[in-house]
Amino acid sequence: MLDAIDLSIIALVLVLLLIAIRQLGEFKLQIWQIMLFGALAVLLSGEISPQDAASAINSDVMIFLAGMFIIGEAMRESGYLFHLFSRIFCRAKSLDQLLILILFAMGLLSALLMNDTLAIIGTPLMLYLARALRISPKLLLLTLAFAITTGSAMSPIGNPQNLLIAINASLANPFQVFFQYLFLPTVANLVIAYLLLRLFYRSQFQQTAITIPPEKITDPALANISRISIILLLLLILVKVLAVSIQSSQQLPLTYIAVFSALPVILFSRRRWEIVRNIDWCTLVFFAAMFVLMESVWSSGVFQGIMRESSAGFGSILAILALSVFLSQIISNVPFVALFQPLLHNPSAQDLMALAAGSTIAGNLFILGAASNVIIIQNAEKSGESLTFLDFARVGVPLTALNVFIYWIFL
Template identity: 55%
Template sequence: MSRFTLRIWQVMLGGALAVLLLGQISPVNAIYAINIDVMVFLFGMFVVGEALSRSGYLDMLARRLFRHARTPGELVILVLFCFGILSALLMNDTLAIIGTPLVLGLAARSRLPAKMLLLALAFAITTGSVASPIGNPQNLLVAVNSGMTAPFVTFASSLLLPTVISLAATWLVLFFFYRKELGVPLAGETGPATAPDPALTRIVQCSLAILVGLALANIIASLFTGAIVIPLPLIGVAAALPVLVFSSRRVAVLRSIDWCTLVFFAAMFVLMAAVWETGFFQSVAGTAGVTSVPAILATSVVISQFISNVPFVALFSPLILQAGGGTARLMALAAGSTIAGNLTILGAASNVIIIQQAESRGETLTFFEFAKIGVPLTLLQVGIYAVCLGVL
């Protein structure tokens, strides 16, 4: 008898259908619960990511970026810090879409465990995004709700140092669990480089230029105005347009993008809205205490596993502001709700994107495989951020 395995998007879709059938949320409220901005942004990034992979340009970038690594340990360090830095500028979900096929190709060519590099990617883009107000949606929400006048300066001055230390700690944790694999010489690359498609390469280079340009425009605008002037959906659509308009392979790209992940997110929004309407987690968050930075860190990590970090921050940030605010508390909220993604797969949307992308390419990470390394890593990182925020 063949083994039947449910994928994560199927589980989430089943949960959303269950709350609809049980009447825990009305069909109208379910439709309104789906965040169209997120869906449009992800769709645009999936188009760019698929075109990058098909063009062969992504393979070329990976070879150039990681060719200087002489050992598996150096390769993991490069993955951690390159993607960690980029996630602070391009948003972690974007890097999850682009980075998954890149590290899978890297693992195949270097004959390294794909799971190890997938974990390195997931932890890198989650941890690296802590240090920037545009690294992830919950950080942006903290910056906007608190009315920070210089969000990039505030985040960097409070969170850059612990984030760099946390990336280094991530390497140590991965080395502990994969010391056998990291203790051998790096195998030479196997197989020829993917033959690039010149026409599609030029188009995806244009898409990347638009993506980076709009991200830089947001950074500059936030430095002078404190606001993000270009919304995420517009960035996603603008980056995808060159592929959709000018590429002769647009139909193949559209057929191959990760539609299952889009289904997952739509279902997740419905399920989280149903949970939200119970009022249970609001009461838990309200009684957890907003005066203590350790309590904020711990509460953020735990509750973000159940209602996702963005709705948690939407609930918790007004409580902190009502209690007097304070940079340390707000930064603890941003850090805790973000590194919650390192605890379990469901702690961050970027984790789900990575696993869905990996499954479509024949690889995966189970909940236990992720948590086995993610739990000790998260506990270590909570301690790092607590110390650097001056609470211990």
């Protein structure tokens, strides 16, 4: 009979295998369904008790994600975000300028709204621009993917794994720490992404000047409320940074920032229930299930044993970066961070930022390295466009190698 250790690890292996089959085969299972299957398997088999499963779910992460999803959904439903991006991109007079604007606009905004949110919103915009300008949709989809993955690295709220690191490490001023260590290398890596995309798709840059018409807001009332929410989000982030800078005893947790920023939509929008219904509940289920499954795997002790016996020696910045990129391809970046961070005993700020950077840019290597890549491809396929594994890897492999080098130099 299989013991407790075997069942937890087997459940994890089956989850990872099903995720790979889902993307490579004809199965229609969604990633959240697969993760839920893994959580139910360890729960129903008794590998983890209902009480331990409930306590394993990080309420701070769940509440924060829900709040940010509400803001993102309100901006999407009102047409405000699409309008905002079209106003930015219509300034581009050439394809070079357009790619630079996409990389930096999407990259910087992903540091605030989470990359998964921008993957949902940005994909139809990229396909619209590709059709309107008669350029390769693959070029713009890759630009979007690399922008929101790379840009999200420099913020504790840019992606879920960074949020986990910031919360679990109890950083007093996570925005300042992430900005201090990761802002400059992230900007450098966005420039590198542009150079590589221009190199691999140089035939696309031979066309004449381009013209992009601005888009109109579809719901002005909701757009105004969305604007208030995003301004409130920025102000609360500033308050938190200032409070820590003056060593105030009153701290503002990340969870409160998300909740307070989402309140205008909940309190004042007539479409509040529609927005709440339409947020990405599947991702919330995915995270709840992931917490349960990873707690069961962690309790087995197998992962810790493998890591301790590994010859990789993850005590150095380069080792953490390399290990984060490699293992995030196997178990995905969020589960990897959930399992790996507890193994870092008394980590320095540089160690934590290496973990954040490595697990984030892992999404630039292969399609399955980040959930945002999967979201982009799934949404693109609905419109008859897609990216193959090789389309992604031929640019992603050299890009990720350069990303690791840049972060290693700065850290």
